Amino acid sequence: MFAYIVRRLALMLVTLIGISIIIFVLLRVVPGNIVDILFDAAGFVDPTDKANLEKELGLNLPIYQQYLNWIGGLLHGDLGYSYVSEKPALQEILPRIPITARLAALALLFSASIGIPLGVLSAVHQGSKLDYTLRVVSLSGLSLPSFWLGLLILMASVSLFGSMPIYNPNPKTWTEAFAIYAVPAMAVGFRSAALTMRITRSSMLEILRQDYIRTARAKGASEASVNYRHALKNAILPVITVIGIEAAFLIGGLIVTETVFNIPGVARFLVEALRWRDYPIVQNLVMLIAVVVVVANFTVDMLYAAIDPRIRYGD
């Protein structure tokens, strides 16, 4: 087990190095850098000014040199300076992380706490009206893009309350906090909830046919105990996989949701930085996301072993 974890950590490191190269190269393949964008806006271009600015930002160096500078800095905790704000990238990124993390955690919590029980309910009452209703709702959840859902929520809010929630870092009341965090989290988590529900349902249907479910009934266990204690614990593995993958995909949904709800989080910041070719911000943010995804995957695999005694990671 210990050897397995060490090997996994080594693999994670290799993955992250690979991602750093890919994102670094991709960014520079995309036409134009911040200097081009600035000078294009100005209209008149003095080549020496441009060259000076590129030199100042280190963009004139060979690409491998630029990469090594970045990674070297990264290892020292130096993420470089934002081209746009000219502040340290770390200072720009750090305060935005809790905002996005809170949204993402709420969205995942929402999707698991809604998706899993409804999936169980749907499977247990397979073929009933409840099952069909839940399946239609989950299908709509999968079909509605989160930005559209977000817009609908904002429009509904305006027509119902005559106003819409505006981001405030220090909400004063519970309702305000709910409007600022929970509503966007639900908008982005609805899709995951729908997916979680579908996977839970199909996994439960499979498990409910197993012999040991009949054994549990033959012991005199109640339906609740059969469904949750015996069936769900066996059915949860694929659900965890999906939630793990969703945690990674969530960032895509968050970009749109943060934009729609005007939340100054990491996701929206990434898109803005990309527009300005603000390399230090984009590179480091993508690396941050990569770390989150890799760690999420690792956590899922460890959870497998914790839940299913048949899964043991050996050498």
Add this chain to the structure above:
Amino acid sequence: MNEARKDDTILDVKNLQTVFFTNSGLFRAVDDVSFNVRRGETLAIVGESGCGKSVTALSVMRLVPDPPGRVVGGSVTLEGTDLLSLDEAEMRKIRGNRMSMIFQEPMTSLNPVMRIGDQITEVLRLHQEMTSKEAWAKAVEMLRLVRIPEPDRRAQEYPHQLSGGMRQRAMIAMALACRPALLIADEPTTALDVTIQAQILALIVDLQKTLGTGLILITHDLGVVAQTAQRVIVMYAGKKVEEATVEELFANPKHPYTRGLMASMPAVISFGAKTDARLNEIPGMVPSLTNLPPGCAFAPRCSLAIDRCRAEYPPLQEVDGDHFAACWRATELVGAP
């Protein structure tokens, strides 16, 4: 049936009818089946696959999956309680407590993510007032009773860490933990190695004697029946076609189907068969339950069938003292096949 025997009856099943509603129509999986089990007695239910043995057992436990199945008639009385009139909550208090069941597949009948000890503890805590510590101690004691070596350690293990025979022992421990009056064993040894089969059977019979449990043993193996049961019922296409004591049935089978089953057993010296003789078989297949012939369901495969068999279903009649058979020609059949 004399009075003394009646008093001892723990399970009395009368005219049980279980039907399944399927896309290809309604079929009677169990049709008008009656039997009883006395304290400490073993009743074997014999028949080939699909004849309704398991559904009979599940009907008694009221575990027939509904839909598509449903018990539509008859009565099931366990220790004086009419089970078919109980609601689900009352029924749960009886399952695993007054009667319990072990299944054919020990490999899949235990929950793979629960420790063996927890699975036994669960049934104890469902039916008896016990702290979790007491229940665990009792679970270990049960594992010792079913002769699992190192029960303390095994209780901590998960099903995948046990062999098939061990798992079936654990199932037996679980089924007997609350000292039920009735144990139903649905082909408990079919999935096991031959050497293990004998051990498990011996264990079941031994514990049954010690605990005085009534046992319904479902099997298609007449060898198992001969070793363990006192009485036998033979089922064919959802109906009971013969009932007798073991000695009587083997000495004097009255239904051609029973005779066919015996003739198709591999050579057993006591039957006087030659060891190099070709194995007999019953020609044809069990008829589809959705499309039964009007007369005797066995008639199409029966070498003794007459016109009456094809037209009219033979009622179950007492052909000898305590020996019942549903065959028009039962009285003509004498001796072992």
